[in-house]
Amino acid sequence: MKKITIKDIAIEARVSISTVSFVLNDKGEKMGISAAVIKKVQDIVEKLNYRPNMTATSLRTGKTRSIGLIIENISNQFFSVLAKGIEEEAGKLGYRVFYCSTDNDDDRAAELIQSLLQANVDGFIITPTENLEKSIGQLLKMKIPVVLIDRYFPDQEVSHVVMNNYEGAYIATELLIEKGRRNIAVINNNSGMIQMQSRENGYIDAMKKAGLYNGDLVLHINYHSTEEEKVEEVIRFFENNKSIDGVLFLANYMGLAGLQAFHRMGIKMPEDLSIISYDDHYSFRLHSPAITVVEQPINTIAVKAVDLLMKQITNENDAVVEKVLQKGKLVIRESV
Structure with missing residues (x-):
């Protein structure tokens, strides 16, 4: 099958090759090309299923129309859905996404940034690890x-899109209190990242407001421990604190480990x-009883992250740092 070129498009549209080039590079209006001609060229591009030579485009413009997406763990449902949303939104704008996972490893994250820089990506969307601030x-x-x-670094001026983690945890803890629970535990990891600290702070403040806070009911699990190790740690924690009648897990993988632990212990929810x-x-929706969750606005985060990045890519000299805080949603199911 013959490869379609811009010359083929120009012939069918009955315009010059330069006109097609301007339209393909979003410079049609700037070069005084009429809206009717721009649309005509775009329609023919779609009709002929034209795909530009990315290498040639990169050499000519210095752009690869590609984005480096670095996330924590692509196997985690939250991050896989987030990555898919970013890929779809970028695709609408003609950008490819190269994505990879850090497993929350600082050295790996830094290496991935360098690798993607060598691939000449036009920009980055990153879920940073704890010590990635320098990179x-x-x-x-x-x-x-x-x-x-x-997540982000509080002292660094960089655009970011995050959920209001403090508010989400605060409201979730309030719900447990409203349901009559008094000995409410919180399960966090030991990463020290800002989003996890914010969630824990939301829990602490809600408990203190109700006069119920007990530091002994706070568990920090090693992020890098295996799933079985997490399950065993939850079991030990609950066996040593038999008065616990409510619990807030600050990430879904910890919640899943908790469900396994409670099943082994015969705890009914x-x-x-x-x-x-x-x-x-x-799994939370399929579980019986279905698990109540603090749901992050994943699609909104994905769309906004791409939007902020595109602003920087297209306005290189006038880029503005934007810090966006999105609101989460408490989805009440049967587990409370």
Whole structure:
């Protein structure tokens, strides 16, 4: 099958090759090309299913129309759905997405940034690891477009899109209190990342307001431990704190480990224990009883992250740092 070129488009549209080139590079209006001609060329491009030579385009424009997406763990449902949303939104704008996982490893995250820089991506959307601030700073010094998602560094001036994690945890804890629970535990990881700290702070403040806070009911699980190790740690924690009647898991993978632990322990929900987890998961909907969750606005985060990155890519000299805080949603099911 013959490869379609811009010359073929120009012949069918009865315009010059330069006109087609201007339209393909979004410079039609700037070059004084009429809206009717721009639409005609665009329609023919779609009709002929034209695909530009990315190497040639990169050499000519210095752009690859590609984005580097670095997330924590593509196997985690939250991040896989987020990555899919970013890929779809970028695709609408003609951008490819190269994505990879860090497993929350600082060295791996830094290496991935360098690899994607060598691939000459036009910008980055990153879920940063705990100590990635220096690498992010280097991108900013190089004036590489970058947007952080899910988490950020409070002292760094970089665009980011995150959920209001404090509010989500606060409201979830209030619900458990309203349901009559008094010995409410919180299960967090030990990463120290800002979003996890914010969630824990929301829980603490809600408990203190109700006069119920007990520091002994706070568990920090090693992020890098295996799933079985997480399950065993939850079991030990609950065996040592038999008064617990409610629990807030601050990430879905910890919630899933908790469900396994409670099954082994014979704990009934919500009779013995009320449960809420951050981040929805298909298993939470299938579980009996279905698990109440703090749901993040994943699609909204994905769309906004791409939007902020495109602003930086297209306005290289006038890029503005934007810090976006999205509102989550408490989805009440049967576990409370």
